[in-house]
Amino acid sequence: MKNNYLVGIDIGTKKICTLIAQIKSDGKKEDVEIIGYGIAESKGLRKGAIVNMEETVEDIKRSIKDAELTAGVMVESAYVNISGKHIQSINAKGSINITGRSKEISREDVDRAITHASAIMLPGDRSVLHVLPQEYIVDAQDGIKNPVGMVGTNLDVYIHIITGSITATKNLLLCLKKAKINVLGMVLSHIASAEAVLTPDEKELGVLSIDIGGGTTDIAVFEKGAISFSGTIPYGGDNFTNDLSIGIRTAIDRAEKIKRRYGCALDPNLKDETFEVPSVSGKKPRQISTSLLMNILKPRAFEIFEMVKMEIEKEGLQNSINAGVVISGGTALLDGILDVADGIFSIPVRIGSPYGIGGLIDKVNTPEFATAVGLIKYGFNDMKDKGILRNKPINFTQKIKNYFGV
């Protein structure tokens, strides 16, 4: 696979989605188009963490194979996501003096300031996944996005550092190694989803991104164009399905189908309908009403958004999210979810579908593909930043392998 292809593999609790994109260039500007996709059921994860490695490797391979068949190219390397309870994030500040005679800030000065900010003591079981600059301050002037070329005596930088457990990270890399994939970058799921669905204006004004998947709810806040908070709540669509399975006494797979077809989290004008549900252990089928489903699903939806709100308030970020809330992930497709969120956050709320990419986008432009499309968008920007699209040879795979020893 040459540099003009780009692959994202979203390893989720419910599904593993591989997207293959082609990088097109008209000589001046590059663009990406999705040319292949593969979606496999994921059976080896629980709440975003790998609990069965062999199963996960098989599921990754199946999703890659399907993507290869639709795209007609072989996958060798990819950007992959990472999530789960083990992820932690902190904000830090670094400060340096500008020593050059001209006092003009260079790229090296910026790197030095970032290195200073990142020099925090990490426990031995954690590794850094992302170091994301938020804002630079040159002497007393704040709010600077890129200080290179400016003149000053002192440079401060605020950064957001995201760390993960070394064990969880190594296990993920090992799964990909077994699936014969070179990892070009490990991207926090929150960052990938946000990349796919948020607009630059929202990120600038302040926005809360909520990706409600099957096992987890990933939350991230962006302000002044940069991420300032990320967290994970260990609840998702599976909890809605389990609640239904218990509430209407039916098997999980049937509850899942019922949730998708008839489920609604909130609708004040719900037209009550009934449908038949076969009972377990050969008893007579029962009639179930859509209002009963809503009574079961509603408390769970409220609970998840209340937990998100509590996290945001704990961080003191409630007044920072001026542009509102954007919801992605498969559970964004649950009817009425927007109305529940609307009632909890008294700011604008919308469903986020991936945008800004071409090709087979109609296959993946729903909220459940936010992370996968985001990996492509992130990878594209990353390759541009690192000069890979201009054929500058950098061996990131080896770098990542060396770092984690796999």
Ligand SMILES: Nc1ncnc2c1ncn2[C@@H]1O[C@H](COP(=O)(O)OP(=O)(O)OP(=O)(O)O)[C@@H](O)[C@H]1O
């Ligand atoms: N139409 C729908 N109505 C209600 N729920 C839906 C619908 N479609 C998908 N879901 C739910 O979305 C969830 C899967 O979402 P998604 O594909 O984003 O999860 P994932 O990325 O595999 O998991 P995670 O991000 O938690 O690791 C499931 O719980 C599924 O029931």
Ligand SMILES: [Mg+2]
């Ligand atoms: Mg997901």
